[in-house]
Amino acid sequence: MEAESTETLRNDETSQEYRVQVSTKKAVVEQMNKYKEVLKMVMEGQAAVPEETKRLLLQELLTNFEAAVQDNVLVNGQTWDEAPEDEEDEAIALETLLDDTIVETSRRRRRFPKEILPHVVRSLKAERKLMGLYEQAVKPEQVTRDPEQESIMSSLSAAAPGMVKQAIQVIKSSDDEDRRLKKREKNRVAAQRSRKRQTQRADLLHETFEYLQRRNSQLRREVDSLSEERRRLSEALRTHEPFCPIMHCSSASSVPLNNAISCLQPASVQ
Known part of the structure; x- marks a missing residue:
């Protein structure tokens, strides 16, 4: 009898569910992340443990902690792996x-x-009722015509064609004025462009004139320099001519150039 009661008690304990019931995985993951940070801070505070050992211990501790939490949690009555x-x-x-x-x-x-x-x-009914209450204040046959108003209307009707023609002429004249203004503006722009081209051409001619003047002055200075050099060479030649044996040999006799050159050679010793 005692054996049967003990077995029944064990079966009741086995059937009783001690795992935590949650609705979504998100809340559990957030709590696990918080506790993981706490575990990391605790492990980092162990200064006596080497870094490599600390890293391995922390990794194993976090893995075991996550597995233990997932095993002891039911998501909407389903295990962690079965829950969506x-x-x-x-x-x-x-x-x-x-x-x-x-x-x-x-x-x-x-x-x-x-x-x-x-x-x-x-x-709609209310609107129809209001329309039924509407009455004309004056009947058409009761309206009397005013002769003065009739004359004004007739004069306006007679003057209407002339006014239309005047309006058409005014519109045409305004169009002509617009065309004249556009043409005048176009001529003004063309004249401005022509003046600009003439100014540019005058500036170009002035620059060319100044360049040619500078070039002419430079060439004149070169001519003066060459003339001065020619004059100095001519004076040097005239000064050198009485003492030049080549000039004496060529002027004294009409001998060939070889003989004139032989005059410059020193006489051979007998």
Whole structure:
């Protein structure tokens, strides 16, 4: 008897669920990230542990912590691996919201025209009633014609064709004036361009004239320099001529050039 009661108690303990119930994975992941940061701060505070050992211990600790949390959590009655991701839940929620919106819109389209129809009917009836109360203040046969007004209207009717012709002439004259103004503006622009071209041409001619003047002055200076050099060479030649044996040999006898050159050679020793 005691064995049976013990077995029943064990079965009850086994059937009882001790895992934490949650609705989405997102909240659990946020809590795990917070506690992971705490574990990282604790491990970083261990200055006596080498860095490589600290890194391996932290990695193993975080892995075991995450696995333990996932094993002890039920997401909408499902285990962590069987539960859908948050993106799928959001998509399902959006689809449900869209379906609800479509259903509500269809319901309003069917209901609102029926609710508006009585108000429209009452408005039309009231308008018709007001139109029935309308009465003409003066009947057409009771209106008397004013001779003065009739004469004014007839004079206006007679003057209308002439006024139309005058208006047409005014419009034509305004068009002609616009054309004249456009032509005058075009001539003004053309004259301005012509003056600009003439000014540019005059500037070019002036620059050419100044260049030719400078070139003429330079050539004159070169001519004066060459004339001065020719004069100095001529004076040097006249000064050198009495002492030049070539000039004496060539002037004394009409001998060939070889003989004149032999005059310059020193006499050979006997």
